[in-house]
Amino acid sequence: MIRFLQFISDKFLAKRLDFRVRLFNVLAMAGMTIGIVMAVLGVFTNAGFWNILANIIAAALAFCLLYYSYKSGKYQQFYMFTTIIIFLIFFPVLFFTGGGYHSGMPSFFVFAVLFTVFMLESKKIIVMAVIEMLVYIGICLTAYKYPQSVHFFETEQEFLMDIIIGFTSVSLALGVTLYLHFRMYNKQQRELEAARVEALRFSKAKSNFLANMSHEIRTPINVMLGMNEVIIREKGSERIRGYSLNIQNAGKTLLALIDNILDMSKIESGKLEIISENYQTGDLIDDLAMIGMERVSRHGIEFMVQADENLPCGLIGDFLHIKQVVVNFLSNAAKYTEQGSVTLSFDQKPGKVPDEIHLCISVSDTGIGIKEENIALLFDAFNRGELPAHRYVEGTGLGLAIAKNFADLMQGHIDVKSRLGHGSVFSVEIPQKVHNKTPLRQRTITAEEETAGEGGFIAPGGNVLVVDDSAENLLVVKSLLSRTLLQVDTVISGEECIKAVSKKRYHAILMDYMMPDMDGIDTLRALKEIPGFDTPVVAVTANVVAEVKETLLNAGFVEYLSKPIMWKDLEETLMGILPSDLIMINNQSAQNLIPLKIKKKLTLNAEVYGIILEEGLSYLSGDILQYKNLAIFFVENYDKSKLEATKAEAQKDWQSLKFTVHSLKSKARAVGAVNLSITAAKVEKQCMEENDTYIEVTLPILYYEWSRAQEGLKQLVAGLEELPNGQKIETENTGIGMDELLMLLKNNRQPDALAALERMIALSHRAETIERLQDIRQKVDEIEFREAERLLIGMGGDAIGR
Known part of the structure; x- marks a missing residue:
């Protein structure tokens, strides 16, 4: 018996079968069992020949349906066959031959409707359930109106017995069915939950892998691009400079590939967030124009920017992701355009609500173009059209897929128009709120109209500490800051950072996030425990996966820089946190x-x-x-x-x-x-x-x-x-008061403090004052600023003229 039950379970209730199929098999077996039981009991209850025969036929039909549905696999057809043949034909026959509504048959009507609801799909459920109920109501009314059509039981005992058998059989059938149904459902839910937990575990493992991969790959790229930046800025032969620019372009391309993979990972994990913020339309145009010139200038083709003069000056939207969408357009235009021009255009359409516009940005080129049948494939991840034709073009094929996801998240859409051999136009339209309606003036920028200088700053009196466990990274940052004339100290661990800060006062600290023993966050916590510590600390990390920036800023870092560090980003960050009186801006006006x-x-x-x-x-x-x-x-x-x-x-x-x-x-x-x-x-x-x-x-x-x-x-x-x-160039050369000198000492501004002391000594007439000022100068020259402060405070009064 156990083997038989095991056989039935393996054949008809196995996990490999669909859930509805297993349920149908249970109901078919239940129907077959009920038919046999009712036929046997019909002998004792005098149900009559036709009723017994109908029950036997119903049991045989249930067996046939079970067998042939299992063999053929056409379950939906057999569900309908069961509903029509058994429930709509045999059940009415059993009703009239087995006592009508004065029997247990109405209980089976409930069974029939429930079976239909369980087994059928979509609109079929409603249609067939309604038909069944109408048929059952109809035969009950017919039996009431034409009682002679019904074979009633002869005694009250037979009537009672049939009712007991009917509701007992249906109750057992439905009870077993629902028990098995919920058992299978709960088991499936447990399996799904286990699969969900496993998927989350794998997702976390993937995120950790991406974080580590990002850090490990970005660290050597940081060294490569950083040192190469120094080579480019050094004076050398044009040939060496050309080699360096090739290295720089290749490094940036590699970095873009890594960023695309990480962006796709964020999109798949649902961790990518759209952040609306106020921004200046002019800033968006300037940034994209600069990026476009940089991309296109490598290929020696003309680049132009056109902007609608009526665009509002201030918009509200996701400035960063809009830029990323358009940068993908610009990169593709540069890759696939060998001659002619690339044009970046900005326009607008009316919005659907007040104070809203649809910002329209397009990039048109005179490149190779795209076949019409390939346009629909452009936004598939890792697709690059006809690969043999583009095998020498850099990229993973992720750029446009990411751009489309960004546009969708911003409630916008991308449009592509292209003719093979004539060029392409990639456009994005994104709704933006307006916070400043002042219109822009029309402007057109070409690649030849670049600005005169790079900007930047110098701060000879500034002291910066760089913390990184990689000696190469320390060398990179120190080299990138060389032209700022900042005094740069370096340490290779969090412990050494704490020791350095305890001995010397710094104006800024650049700290790597992922370090052994004490990471950046642990080191920052330890620094904050030092009495009087108020130095701004900037996090520097190669880990650019989702939420890292928020984690670092929430931990107390004032800014965040990702590796590889670009010198412009580095200088802009330091300009924002160094004391303003230390900095001399290079405007190159x-x-x-x-x-x-x-x-x-x-x-x-x-x-x-x-x-x-x-x-x-x-x-x-x-x-x-x-x-x-x-x-x-x-x-x-x-x-x-x-x-x-x-x-x-x-x-x-x-x-x-x-x-x-x-x-x-x-x-x-x-x-x-x-x-x-x-x-x-x-x-x-x-x-x-x-x-x-x-x-x-x-x-x-x-x-x-x-x-x-x-x-x-x-x-x-x-x-x-x-x-x-x-026009005369003049340089201020005046005396200085004690308060100003004290401020120079507090900020460790050695050159300015020494110059100020020289002037104060020259203006002083008393030997005692001169001697004390010289002592202070000696301490400043030895970089003993705290001792110099103590001596200056001990003098009291105004030192000038004494």
Whole structure:
């Protein structure tokens, strides 16, 4: 018996079968069992020959339906067959031959309707259930009106027995059916829940893998692009510069591929969020114009930007994702256009509600175009049209798929028009709220109309600490910040960061997030426990998966930079957090640019003294006023610094000499005295090793180059006193009060503090005041700012004129 039941279970109730199929098999077996039982009991209840025969036929039909549906697999056909033949034909026959409504037959009508609801699908359920109920109501009314058509039971006992048998059989059948139904349902739910948990586990594993992959891949890319950026900025042959630009382009392409994979992962996981914020339409146009020029200029084709003059100045939407959509258009246009032009256009359509427009941005090109039948395939992930034709084109084929997802999330849509061999037009239309209705002026930008300079800043008095467990990454950041003239210290762990902050005051800290032992967040928590700590800390990480930025900002980091670090992003971030009085902005405005004729003359004169004017100006984006300020500072500090160096030499105090030449190294580089800077770096290294012989031989060379640079800068400053049209370059050279000097010391502004002290000493008349100011100057020169603060506060009053 057990084997038989196991056989029935394996054949008709196995998990491999669809849930409705298993339920049908249960009901068919129940119907077959009820038919046999009712036929047998009909003998004892005098149900009559026809009733017994009908029950036997119903049981046989149930068996046939069960067998042939299992063999053929055409279950829906057999569901309908069961409903029509058994429930609509045999049940009425059983009704009239087995006592009508004075029997247990109405209970089977309930069974029939429930079977229909369980087994059939969509509209068939309603239609067949209504038909069944109408038939059953009809035969009951017929039996009432024509009682002679019904074979009634002869005794009350037979009538009672049939009712008991009827509702018992139906109750058992429905009870067993529903029990099995809910058992199968609950089991399936448990399996689905287990599958859901497993899927979540795999999803988390995938997210962790992507996070680690992102970090591991971005770290070497950060080193590659960072050091390559330094090579590009250094003066070298055009051939080397060309090689470097190729490396830069390849690195950015690789980075874009990684970003696309991560973006697709965010979209699939549902973690991508659309954030609406106020933004300036002009900023969107400028950013996309700059990106477009950069993409297209690689291929030597014309690039234009056109904007509707009536576009509102201020919009509300997801600025970042709009840019990402259009950047994908620009990248494709650049890839597939070998000659002609690419045009970026901005337009608008009326919105559906007040204060709303539909922002329309399109990118048209004169490239190879797309076959009409391939346009529909463009937005499939990893699809790149006809692969053999495009096998040399960089990319994964994810860009447009991601762009479409972004557009859909922003309630917008993308349109593509193209003719093979004539070019393409990719357009996106996105609804945006308006927060500033002032219209834009029409403008058209070409690739040749680039801005004059790169901008940036210098901050010789600023102190920045960089924390990263990778020595290569530390070198990259230090190199990228070299032209800012910031004093950059580096440490390789969170523990060393805490020690460094305890000894020295910094204006900003750049900290890697993923470090062994103490990660960035743990280190930041420890820093905040230091009394008086208020230095802004910027998180730097190669982990760019969803929610990392929010996690870091919530932990207390003031900003977030992703690797590879671009020098513009790095400088912009530091400009936003460094004290404003430390920073000198390189605007490279027309009035501050040196005229070409004067520049050539001064360059030739300066070269005689070992000064490369172009080198010094490169730190300042060509701003001659800023260069003159640095030159004057160098000239004014020459005597003092030279005296300190000779004094240290006489005493063989190589540690004191080390600080002097270290300061000289950066000052010389800033004014373009390259050879002097290199020599100072060599002497500094030998001072750390206390190599007496090398230092004694090299110092005369250092003094010679120093004096040459001093004389050359004097002449440069004199030559810069007058500009064409009588415009004079002036540099402020005044005294300074104690409060201002104290602020310089608090901010560790060594060059400015030394210059201020020199002026204060020159303006002072009392020997005691001069002596105390000199003591303070000595402490500043030794980078002992806290001790210098203490001495200055101890003086009291105003130091000028005493």
